[in-house]
Amino acid sequence: MNTEPFQECYLQACLLELKAIKPGNVGYHADGHGMKVQQFELSARVSAPALFDPQADSVGERILNAVGATHAAVGDNANLGIILLLAPLAQALINLPADQPLQMRLQTLLPALSIEDAVKCYQAINIASPGGMGEVEDQDIGHTPQVSLIEAMELAAERDTIAREYVSNYQSLFTYNIEIYREYYNQWGSSKWAATAVYLSQLLRQPDSLIIRKNGLLKAREISDMIAPLADRVLAATDPLRFENELLLLDGQLKTSGINPGTTADMTVATLFVAKLEEARGGII
Numbered sequence: 001m002n003t004e005p006f007q008e009c010y011l012q013a014c015l016l017e018l019k020a021i022k023p024g025n026v027g028y029h030a031d032g033h034g035m036k037v038q039q040f041e042l043s044a045r046v047s048a049p050a051l052f053d054p055q056a057d058s059v060g061e062r063i064l065n066a067v068g069a070t071h072a073a074v075g076d077n078a079n080l081g082i083i084l085l086l087a088p089l090a091q092a093l094i095n096l097p098a099d100q101p102l103q104m105r106l107q108t109l110l111p112a113l114s115i116e117d118a119v120k121c122y123q124a125i126n127i128a129s130p131g132g133m134g135e136v137e138d139q140d141i142g143h144t145p146q147v148s149l150i151e152a153m154e155l156a157a158e159r160d161t162i163a164r165e166y167v168s169n170y171q172s173l174f175t176y177n178i179e180i181y182r183e184y185y186n187q188w189g190s191s192k193w194a195a196t197a198v199y200l201s202q203l204l205r206q207p208d209s210l211i212i213r214k215n216g217l218l219k220a221r222e223i224s225d226m227i228a229p230l231a232d233r234v235l236a237a238t239d240p241l242r243f244e245n246e247l248l249l250l251d252g253q254l255k256t257s258g259i260n261p262g263t264t265a266d267m268t269v270a271t272l273f274v275a276k277l278e279e280a281r282g283g284i285i
Contacts, residue, residue: 060120081266
């Protein structure tokens with residue numbers, strides 16, 4: 001199978017997410033948290049062939065190879081969450097029948113994730129070495145997993161947005177985020193601002209997992225509450241450009257405080273990938 005169209009949609013999604021104003025997160029509008037936008041550009045380019053390798057036969061293999069490629073090129077954890085979210089989508093697109101809707105393919109794929117998938121995923125996470133992981137009593141990331149990847153995600157789902165996507169068959173992405181993207185793209189005529197709408201809506205709906213890991217659940221809820229008045233005004237606007245300066249001011253405040261809604265940005269990339277697939281195919285996938 002020629003997977004270059006999938007890789008192109010992935011690269012477009014990654015670059016579009018960087019163009020969008022996402023308060024607290026790295027983008028073309030501003031670097032932050034010791035990371036530069038060029039790291040994310042390079043991470044996208046080097047991870048794409050591994051994520052969408054037609055020879056890869058498992059989700060775990062895609063995760064491990066994509067994280068390994070990123071680490072070798074960038075030496076930093078710029079895209080672990082993106083890779084974790086995209087690997088099942090890639091596996092479903094490449095390895096399951098194309099006559100089924102993508103979410104239906106995921107419904108077949110995700111429950112079948114294996115212990116070997118978990119082993120490779122844990123290896124990848126340890127290579128990326130993300131901040132704020134801490135320790136948990138059952139199936140801690142520092143030990144070899146004894147359960148399948150989907151079982152490991154079930155254990156983490158209460159505290160982690162990406163794990164919840166795995167166990168819910170990507171409910172947030174398909175039920176909320178992609179619909180929000182379509183709505184605001186149609187309303188505003190701008191893919192960049194529609195991406196901002198996805199980001200703000202996601203952060204309003206779910207406190208960010210990265211903030212929870214690094215700063216605690218109370219702080220994560222506080223951040224979601226803090227951005228709500230501005231986010232509500234942006235989402236109700238006929239022209240979001242009116243709020244660009246306020247969003248940039250909030251962006252600076254969050255970065256100065258060391259607050260990074262990184263998982264929210266990862267969810268935004270996954271949503272944009274599906275949106276770009278739909279654009280390429282001329283309809284809902």
